[in-house]
Amino acid sequence: MFKVSEVFFSPGSTTKKVVKEISSKFDGEKDCYDLLKEHNKIILQEFQEDELLIIGLPVFSGRIPQIVKVDLENLKGNNTLAIPVVVYGNRDYDDALLELKEILDKNGFKTITAGAFVAQHSIFPETAKNRPDSKDLEKINEFTTKTIEKIEDYTNNKENFKEITVPGNKPYREIQGVPLKPTSNKNCTECGTCATLCPTKAIDIENPKSTDGSKCITCTACIYACPEDAREFNKLMFVPASKLFAKKCSERKEPEFFY
Ligand SMILES: Cc1cc2nc3c(=O)[nH]c(=O)nc-3n(C[C@H](O)[C@H](O)[C@H](O)COP(=O)(O)O)c2cc1C
Known part of the structure; x- marks a missing residue:
């Protein structure tokens, strides 16, 4: 075995x-x-x-x-x-x-x-x-x-x-970074769950509302880990991109x- x-x-x-x-x-x-x-x-x-x-x-x-x-x-x-x-x-x-x-x-x-x-x-x-x-x-x-x-x-x-x-x-395929970077919305209680989990330390543990976009790899860990649903993408960019992507990859x- x-x-x-x-x-x-x-x-x-x-x-x-x-x-x-x-x-x-x-x-x-x-x-x-x-x-x-x-x-x-x-x-x-x-x-x-x-x-x-x-x-x-x-x-x-x-x-x-x-x-x-x-x-x-x-x-x-x-x-x-x-x-x-x-x-x-x-x-x-x-x-x-x-x-x-x-x-x-x-x-x-x-x-x-x-x-x-x-x-x-x-x-x-x-x-x-x-x-x-x-x-x-x-x-x-x-x-x-x-x-x-x-x-x-x-x-x-x-x-x-x-x-x-x-x-x-x-x-191998050239890597294209994702321009969308999640940030905290008004639901954020600054509990620090996201900052603790972020693998690139892009979120400041002292001030979890601040995200360093240059470090963030958009892995989405913060979005899925947040107990308050407070991490999200800028809706103005996200909504049209999401619709376009869903259409392109619907099959x-x-x-x-x-x-
Ligand atoms: C930064 C990033 C890039 C991605 N690139 C691709 C991709 O090239 N092709 C694809 O089909 N899905 C892509 N995805 C989707 C993920 O591969 C997919 O959702 C996967 O299930 C995520 O795994 P996880 O739930 O374990 O994080 C990407 C997701 C992220 C966060």
Whole structure:
């Protein structure tokens, strides 16, 4: 039996949901690395051959969120099996899965299967609203079943391991920052929840109503964590952008697996 480690960066919680759903089909002891809370805090972790890494990242601008690269550098495998998954908001995942797989390969992991799943868009929640839905969960479970079968095959015959390929291009897509930056509205009680969670320290803990737009990566953690619903985008910019985006990305995309 493999010892499972769940790793995710999930400001809007959908990536965490996908990782937890996959992980729930594995028995035994589990570790969990929440890269939003543990960003810049992870010290070198070595994983062995009898361990399994389930790692999920959201897609930001067709790439993995660049801030977690420093954390991923501290996860080292020794021929450790890994299941990389990316979660995206129904536009596209472009080069994100390839980027994640290549980091894992370089760090001593073996990608056994990989997946790209769709979830409600964290900036534009009218797009892919309420996903992952029951149809997505079925697909996630199908993916996990196939992964478990493949792990069993691998365990019985390690020499037969074949490298999988995932979609993506090199050089990776150029990252375009999101000009929308959330700020506090009148509901803000200055409780500091957002400032504590913000992975780039863009919110001043002494004055949480102030956001440093140059540090903010629009990850949306503050919006989803705020107990008062006090973090939002400027409506004048947000409303038309949201409508345009929903129209452009209205066609339902389905999960994809690679094994
Ligand atoms: C800064 C940023 C950039 C994003 N870029 C993309 C993208 O390129 N393609 C896409 O389909 N979704 C994109 N999304 C949507 C997220 O990938 C999607 O909502 C994901 O489910 C968020 O995961 P989380 O809920 O774990 O934070 C982006 C979201 C953010 C915050």
